[in-house]
Amino acid sequence: MMRDFVQVGLVKRSARSLFAALFAMFIVAGCSSSGVPEEPAAPPAEPTQVEPTEPVTPPEPEPSDFGSDNQPVWPGTNRPLDRTFYFDFDRSVIKPADLNALDTHAKILRRNSDRRIVIEGHCDERGTREYNLALGERRSNAVRSYLTSAGVSARQIETVSYGEERPADPGHDESAWSRNRRAIMQYR
């Protein structure tokens, strides 16, 4: 029961933000534009009432940008979209291999302008702690700059650096360090 409500909520959210989906819904519902509520002011329909409407219409509802954990997925899939981006030692340059995922984040954030993200910056343990706090900030800022350049509103983005204080891997070798030099996007 709880899960059904969540799914309804997700469908509504993505429909609201996708013009194509909205357009499809207009046709399906046969409503005038004034009949579509912008805000979910009305209580959500009973799941039992929503489900039967779906098979009636041939077009699939636009797949959600977000998975069941409310974090983004690769469009058209259930596959989580990468949210952790790794950096070289003492560097804050985004790797070319990550650009596809970041571009996808930018699209999703533009489509869902109500979603906010926090970008965490992290470092490996080498170097001094306060310097690493600054380096971690530079990494989170690099990701933020990329997203804002791709059209995401700066108001959607917060950054926080944890320096070397929150390692993903507590080890003391290169394999641990390479996992710790990272920026993580957390969707709120």
Add this chain to the structure above:
Amino acid sequence: MKRSVGILLCVWSQLAIWPDAFGAEPLDTIIIDVGRDQQTRIAVVPFRLAPQVEGLGQMSDVIAFDLARSGDFAPTEEQNMLSFPSIPRDVFFRDWRILGVEYLVIGRAASAAEGNVAVDYHLYHVDTERMLTEDRISASPAKWRDVAHRISDVVYEEITGVRGAFSTRILYVLAENPGTSAASYRLELADSDGERSRTLFQSSEPIMSPGWAPDSRSVAYVSFETGRPAIVVQNLLSNARELLPRFTGINGSPVFSPDGNRLALVSSRDGNPEIYVMNLADRSLRRITRHPGIDTEPSWTPDGRGLVFTSERGGRPQIYQLELTTNLVDRLTFTGRYNARARLLDDGRHLVFVHRVDGVDHIAWQDLEQGDVRVLTETRLDESPSLAPNGSMLIYATQHEGKGILAVVSIDGAVRYRLPSSSGDVREPAWSPFLDALGGNI
């Protein structure tokens, strides 16, 4: 100059049962990695405890341990002593001359008025058969360790001419399971020998960069308890904590000025990390650096008129010094590609800092006039050097068997020892100024 003697001072653990230090592990050894070739031989005879104060720990053990840790002294083991005087008339100098002992400390403790304990002690020079100093200290029995450290301070200064720093405290951060959902970060306060640790603040979010106010009554540190870094000032007497005004981005590296009225700190509110000075009376903030690269890790010149700090303005992290009235900046370090988190010695002419050699971080010392750089440590991931108030030693964080531990090295690099470790990672030590451990409550 150096030799690896690897002395295990487990003899002291046989003399007394040490209470827990640094968490769960009982302190039984401090491992001296490197010692001096020439050490002064001193005997600290077990103090006689009057029946009323028998519950006290053995102060002579604490004193001998203090002196041994300094690296300047080789205390005589109790089993080699020929006699156990506790009052002057029982001292027979030939008993000590035979052992090659140069100095002798004797003492006794008895109950005194108001539930206090009175400790009498005497320091002798064996060769000349002269008493160099004596004193009586009255204190609450709970302060017996403070009494012992006070005696260590007096003995050390009497013999070496350098003020002792045994009656001091250290702050450090103890992290358990960092980066996991079970993470615990604690700000700890302990005696300079690691004993009597207590938790000042605990959080599931990181704690960083603790440091002392010059009056030793409060400390400043960085806490992520709000989900972002904030500078906290905590009073050690009342334990009251105050979060200073926060700005977007980093709020870090708080360091009290020598007069205690200002706080140097780092903020990235204007886009990238810059150094600011906050006037603590009105909380006004003055921006000190203006550079698109990272400027961080400020610390004060001893006269309070300038700052040394880490900056990337030359392309790589190096140490710079800035004059606050003129904003003129001089680069101080030129050896190596990574030099950071510097602290000036009280003479203002020598610097200790983190120095990377072949990709490995060590603690180094530099003579600012001659430019000589001396690498003081040989371990990996050495960081956070903090000077003892007498400048004779510094405490730093390093790794041992995959765990963060604290270690101490003399400023000439000749003496080095590790403090016993706990179950977690111990890091970011900060050595207190001289303080009145006997009279105060810290």
